[in-house]
Amino acid sequence: MIRGNRIFLSCAYWAFVLYVFVPLILMVMMGFKDSKFIGFPIRSWTLDWYSGVFADAEVLSTFGYSIAIAVLSTIASVVVGTWIAVLLERSRFKGWGVMFGLTVLPALVPGIISAIAFRIYARYLGIEPGMGAIIWAHAVHNVPFVVLVVMARLSTLPKSQIEAARDLGADPLVAFLRITLPYLVPAILGASIFCLLLSFDDFVRSFFLGGYDPTLPVLIFAKLKSGMSPEINAIATVALVLTAAIGIWAERFTRRANKDTN
């Protein structure tokens, strides 16, 4: 019975892996196909689509644009998120629950709804669609993730660490900068990577709040409308490799950093 269960579970697991990865593998394969039409059979292979991508000024500048948005929105999220996390973790004041709920809410609102809301609000405030508006929307959406990750880390900081710093002559600000902040570094780094990936990957907010320049997902969408081509597969593969590499590195880094300081 137990043995049967185990076989069933492992089959289910591998079925799940196939389900997730087969489309990705197909997408990557088609990027190397020496033909304009996507589909089997693949008679010959080529790197032309890739050289095309790296020669295409529009694609490259879009990459840069998306990365710039990701970096700037991440900085904003991390500063605001860490600030809120410290405030929430340190004390339980009246209205704590409400404040925590409101903080986490942006992560739960469906993307399309928050995108439309942002669009209306941006027009009301007179903010032009474009880079600033996208950064703003991404930052707001990502703050909750920073808050949750940083709060979790902060809750494991022994109270005696701060007391020791105070005891040795540090005022509250110095104690925060020299003891709390270094302790939070792994969490802040982890949260940053997550924010970078969320922003880089976002379509809905970027689409609704974007100006004339498209971000990468918006560009891919635009290209799709004019027909499927292995060029898109090549762009997507580059993005996939880049984000996966950063994600895996960050995961390993934060795990090691957590181990070191505990």
Added chain:
Amino acid sequence: MTQDPLVRIDQITKTFGETVALENLTLDIARGEFVTFLGPSGCGKSTTLRILGGFEQPDSGRVILDGTDVTRQPPEKRHVNMVFQDYALFPHMTVRQNISFALELKGMDRAAIRARQDEIMDFLELGAYGDRYPGQLSGGQRQRVALARALAPDPALLLLDEPLAALDAKLRGQVQQELKSIQRRTHKTFFFVTHDQEEALTMSDRIVVMNDGRVEQDGTPEELYFHPTSRFVAEFIGETNLISGEMRGREGDAVVMDWFGQTLRGHASGTTPRPGETITASLRLEKLGFHNARPETGNAVQGRVVRKTFLGSRMAVDLAVEEAQGATLRAFVDAETGQAVGSDPVWLGWDSDSMAVLRD
């Protein structure tokens, strides 16, 4: 050296919600003293320490440090440092950086910091570990780094919050001796908090026994051990025979009591019982002497051995006193004496001075 105390705790009361942690505590600590606050958990000893460190504010009362009222001063302004129970070493800093943390904040220049680091690390034999991180040190080494870090800024008062609790028994004994010798050599005032009576007896110049937010007794280790004034202290420190009986009267300094028909004499230091009252006296196990004939001591009864427990260097002997309705006494004797006593009744004698009449 001035005569006024280094620390004056003046009528401090502290409550946490409904719980009274400290009730009207008044106490002086002299310069260069090794004072231990001893008591079970929740007795108020840690609260006192945290108030001295500046981590808690008393509801009422004052803390005077070196003539200045520091009651409302934050920890960073006080000339007081603390060794934390979990050491609270900064994990992302090396031993050297941990030690220099306070020195940098004092605004000392680089050369002076370096010199002080070397001095304190040399003093505590940490020279080889300067570039290690706390995670790379053993428990005993961490304990010494915590001590070095707290001593580096040259505090007027050093607070120690059960710093030996995390060490294993063997190391603890060694560190106790070390701590005492460090305190002697630095002439610093140590305020030590523990629930371990043996630790308190070994190291302290003075022990303050706390119970329920109040001072039970305050004195030298010897005074507390041989002349406890309350039942709590007698039972908390060491092992003792508690002898209950009826107060009969006084003979000079001695209190005469009736113990199941036996007349015993003790001395009362912390209490003034009246005839007819039921009183309890404490008699330390090693104060009972064995004799073949009725001894000339203030108290003498005959007992029969019930049980012997071999403890290595000595023996614990339980005796039943038939003339006192079979009530038992326990005595510590050296192993030879213990082995020699047989089934015949033996005379037990003790001075009236060694039996302390307690306040309940």
